Amino acid sequence: MRTFVDFLRSDFQMMVRNRQALFWVFFFPVLLMALMGVVFGNEGAFVSKLAIVNQEGSPMSRMMVNVFKQVSALKVSEVGSQSAAIGDLKNGDYAAVLVLPKGMQQDFQKGSVSLPFYYDNSSLVQAGTVNGVVQQVLQAMADRVTSSRPKFALQSQVVAARSFNYIDFLVPGIVAMSLMTAGIYGVSGTFVAYRQKGVLRRLKATPMPLGTFVATRVLVQLLVALIQAGLVITTGVLLFKVNIGGLSTVLPVALLAVVGSASFITVGFFVASVSKNVEIAAALGNVIGTPMMFLSGIFFPMDNAPAWIQPVVHAMPLKYLADALRAVIIQGHSLWFVRWDIVILLAVATVFLGFSVRFFKWE
DSSP states (O other): OHHHHHHHHHHHHHHHHOHHHHIIIIIHHHHHHHHHHHHHTTOOOSSEEEEEEEOSOSHHHHHHHHHHHTOTTEEEEEOSOHHHHHHHHHTTSOSEEEEEOTTHHHHHHHTOEEEEEEEOOSSHHHHHHHHHHHHHHHHHHHHHHOSSSOOEEEEEEEOOOOOOOHHHHHHHHHHHHHHHHIIIIIHHHHHHHHHHTTHHHHHHTSSSOHHHHHHHHHHHHHHHHHHHHHHHHHHHHHHHOOOOOOGGGHHHHHHHHHHHHHHHHHHHHHHHHHOSSHHHHHHHHHHHHHHHHHHSSSSSOOTTSOGGGHHHHHTOHHHHHHHHHHHHHTSOOOTTTTHHHHHHHHHHHHHHHHHHHHHOOOO
């Protein structure tokens, strides 16, 4: 135990004395978030997300859903339950909900049909946009079928929903990104440098188990992860008034930070295990980390990304950490709500830990 504590203290002291490492680990994520917040912090929603509840199921209603999906100004999702769709609207997941009720086709043939329409008016620009686009699409469809109007009438109802600015979206993403970069680049660079300098070879000749040495590095990285998350979130709250769930979110966020950091630490160990020198480790780390940084929805949501790239997006572990942090920090959900994100992160940690053990070299 004494050896473990001594190594833990020495690792932490070496990190603190490395000013360049301190900048990239602690201050760069805060600086990046501050710059992005100043530039984009007052931006509202990114796209007008429309949920359609097709209760009719007729050829006409299916045609309407297909037409709405072709409108570039809308991001359309089909939801099976009206209550679930309205609940998601209240959580800020959608800008509006359009219901295609049963008997719609018969009412249309009789002359007019009323469509329940729920929308969020917390953003006047978004509310005006989604209302205008939906009405124009319905009018165009009615004109295509018959010249007599009105054929579709929106039965509009305002739903009080939580609104989110760009900075609300950005803060959890920056937290996730900082955990990823510290885990991959910090661990891989350190261990490869230890190997090149012969530190690992000399440790192999000592009575200290390899597990003790690795455990100290992991614990230091996990402590760094908690400090990183706290710094970024605190900066977001103080500078940009980011609305977090309160003190009740502290423990869930800490647990997510530990799980996410552990996942990327194992990726860093894998990079170190297969890299012969620091240059190769940096290159391989960039190959793994850079696509995650830009395809995981850290800076902007990936909902509107082309369909062909969506499988790549969903293969990024960073996406699940960012999504889980947003659900807990911004929307106030519990850890149970993000359980599958946690499972995926733990699976990533298990797989890369196995790879690291398999390919690890002392020299």
